[in-house]
Every structure is written in C-alpha cells, then in structure tokens.
Amino acid sequence: MLGATVPAKGGYYMAFKKADEWRGYGSSTKQEGIERIILALNKVLEKYNEKAKILLETMAGQGTMIGSTFEELSLFLNKIKKPQSIGVCFDVGHLFMAGYDMRDNKGYKAVLAKFDKMIGLEKIKAIHLNDSKTDFGSHVDRHISIGKGKMGLEIFQTIIKDKRFKNTPKLLELEEEETKKSLKLLQSLLLL
Ligand SMILES: [Zn+2]
Numbered sequence: 464m465l466g467a468t469v470p471a472k473g474g475y476y477m478a479f480k481k482a483d484e485w486r487g488y489g490s491s492t493k494q495e496g497i498e499r500i501i502l503a504l505n506k507v508l509e510k511y512n513e514k515a516k517i518l519l520e521t522m523a524g525q526g527t528m529i530g531s532t533f534e535e536l537s538l539f540l541n542k543i544k545k546p547q548s549i550g551v552c553f554d555v556g557h558l559f560m561a562g563y564d565m566r567d568n569k570g571y572k573a574v575l576a577k578f579d580k581m582i583g584l585e586k587i588k589a590i591h592l593n594d595s596k597t598d599f600g601s602h603v604d605r606h607i608s609i610g611k612g613k614m615g616l617e618i619f620q621t622i623i624k625d626k627r628f629k630n631t632p633k634l635l636e637l638e639e640e641e642t643k644k645s646l647k648l649l650q651s652l653l654l655l
Pocket of ligand 1: 557591636
C-alpha cells in the first residue's frame with residue numbers, strides 16, 4: 464500500500480501517493496472516497512509505530528483524484544489517529560495544476576500563508592520540484608523538466624532559497640537525463 468521510501472536527515476519518509484484510495488474515488492462519490500482514505504490511513508496507523516513519517520502528497524486533481532486542495536488535506540489530518548505520524552509532501556507542479564498560483568513572490572507568499580493557516584508549514588516534510596507541461600489550473604498531471612514547462616523559474620528559485628525549507632528534502636520526479644539538466648538549472652538559480 465505504501466509507496467517509495469525517501470531517505471532524509473533524521474529518519475525516513477514514506478509517500479502514500481501509491482495507495483489506490485489516493486489515486487481516485489472511481490465510480491463512488493468523492494465523500495465515499497475521502498472516507499475510504501481515512502479508513503485506510505487509520506488501518507495503517509493502527510500498527511504503525513515507526514519514527515518515519517507517512518506523507519500525503521498534494522495532487523493535481525486529475526479525474527477523481529483526491530488531495531488537490533488544502534481543505535481536503537486538512538480534513539485528513541484532522542480525522543486520522545496519530546496525526547503526528549503524518550506529514551505532507553508539497554509538490555509544486557501538482558499545486559500549479561490544481562490552481563495554486565505561486566509563480567511570483569506575492570502568490571508564493573499567499574499560498575504558503577494559506578497552507579500555514581490550514582495545515583501548518585511544519586507539516587511539510589518533503590518537496591517535489593517539477594515543472595508542469597499543462598496550463599495553470601489544468602488538473603492534468605504531466606511533469607516536465609524545470610524551465611521547459613508553464614511555471615517559469617521564479618517559483619523554483621524562491622522555494623529553494625526559502626530558509627524555512629533549508630533542511631527539507633527536495634526531489635525531482637523526472638527521467639535521469641532530465642533530472643540532471645534540471646539539477647544544473649536549480650544550482651544556477653541558487654547562485655543568482
Ligand atoms: Zn510528486
């Protein structure tokens with residue numbers, strides 16, 4: 464049920480993204496889907512006593528996928544047992560596809576302030592850095608190398624320079640060659 468594990472300073476994080484329930488609610492209603500996720504999470508958490516956190520990833524909202532709004536994420540975090548074992552993987556590409564505009568500094572600040580108010584910035588335990596092949600608010604999940612998509616570079620520069628996330632693991636979800644190119648670009652943005 465759990466997805467890939469990601470090594471990080473002081474522990475391991477697990478992404479819950481691969482769970483079927485997280486991928487969509489199919490022919491049932493959204494509410495039923497949300498309840499199924501809460502049930503599944505609680506079932507996992509019942510026997511879960513590890514130090515590693517289970518992370519819920521912000522999604523693009525494609526099809527019947529759940530988890531693309533801060534409202535939904537905060538609902539899960541409020542309804543599960545052992546909320547201390549749960550964190551959030553902040554996927555900037557997915558958030559762009561879902562309609563959270565962080566392309567300039569003003570938007571970035573506003574989105575993060577909203578997240579902080581509803582969920583808490585300390586819940587962000589990993590960041591996925593992907594550019595989006597699809598338009599803002601498209602709800603269509605297609606990743607592309609940084610700088611080649613629709614998001615511009617400012618958001619990436621802002622987030623990698625944000626001191627609040629200095630120790631937060633940042634990951635690219637691209638093919639190997641694309642990852643190398645994107646990493647080079649990120650390094651140059653860090654120096655600017
Ligand atoms: Zn991701």
